[in-house]
Amino acid sequence: MKNVDDLIESAAELAARGLSKGEIADELNVSRETASWLVERSGATTEPTDQSTQTTQPAGGPQDIHVDWSAIGRDSKRMGAIAEAMADMLAKHGEDVDLTIGIEKAGGPIATLIARELETDLGTYTPAKHQWEEGDIEELGGTFSRNFAGIRDRECYIVDDTITSGTTMRETIEAIRAEGGEPLACVVLADKQGLEELEGVPVYSLLQVISVGKEK
Numbered sequence: 649m650k651n652v653d654d655l656i657e658s659a660a661e662l663a664a665r666g667l668s669k670g671e672i673a674d675e676l677n678v679s680r681e682t683a684s685w686l687v688e689r690s691g692a693t694t695e696p697t698d699q700s701t702q703t704t705q706p707a708g709g710p711q712d713i714h715v716d717w718s719a720i721g722r723d724s725k726r727m728g729a730i731a732e733a734m735a736d737m738l739a740k741h742g743e744d745v746d747l748t749i750g751i752e753k754a755g756g757p758i759a760t761l762i763a764r765e766l767e768t769d770l771g772t773y774t775p776a777k778h779q780w781e782e783g784d785i786e787e788l789g790g791t792f793s794r795n796f797a798g799i800r801d802r803e804c805y806i807v808d809d810t811i812t813s814g815t816t817m818r819e820t821i822e823a824i825r826a827e828g829g830e831p832l833a834c835v836v837l838a839d840k841q842g843l844e845e846l847e848g849v850p851v852y853s854l855l856q857v858i859s860v861g862k863e864k
Contacts, residue, residue: 655714659683660690670777674753677810677838680777682712713857715810715838721754730854731761734835737852738805739766741832747797747804749773749831751820755808758837762807769797771804773823775816790823799827806834811853814841821847 655676662672673683720726738745745768750759752774763770775790792799806820821831831849839853 656686656690659686663687663690670775671753673777673812677715677717677754677812678712679710679812682710685710711859712812713840713859715840715857717809717837720837721757727757728761730837731758732765733854734758734807734837734852735762735765737854738762738833738835741805741850742803745803745805745832747771747799747802747829749804749806749820749824751775751806751808751816752793754810758809759807762805762835766805768805771797771799773820775819777816790819792823792827799824799829801828803830803832806831806849808834808836809838811836811839811841811843811851814843814846817851818846821849 655678658676659672662675663669667675669683669687670680672687673680676683676686678686720730745766747770748759748763748766748768749771750756750763750773752772756772759772760770772793772795773790774793804824806817806824808817808820811817817834817836821834824831833850833852834846835852837853838855838857839851840857840859842856842858843851845851
């Protein structure tokens, strides 16, 4: 995607396919608020929402950065190379770790390759944002897939593609701890916040994306 118009068009297409605004945010690697703004600008609608809960955005649009890593994602060889680098960043956090958790959707394929590299079991977590339209996301809940490995009081790594606000990663850390597990480290392709840790868990990224400019 080259510009905001392309993002608006993509948001409209995803909304027409029935994706929630949270899922659209995940697909476009933007914040939930940005996804909401893009959908509204496109004239598309997802599910009917309570107007009183909608987030008001600045006239010029939300302050966000779109990360397009499709050049990596479309090629298995490139994905494997990136996963090897991400696995290398995690490896120093303990030889006894035997579980890697991927945050759905994009974190799942990356976590699969990292788990293979580190020779760990694989689990996946679907965050609450996949159900989100408007309002308080804390009223929703995420889920671990029963088709993959369970937590069972194990130490683990967490993998995702992008950190936008840190909300999803924080939610995943808390969900793992609620199951009795202990996250030792998180890794992502790109971090928009420049985080070193979340909830006491180290955060690693191949790229840190920093917006430079004056606040209006």
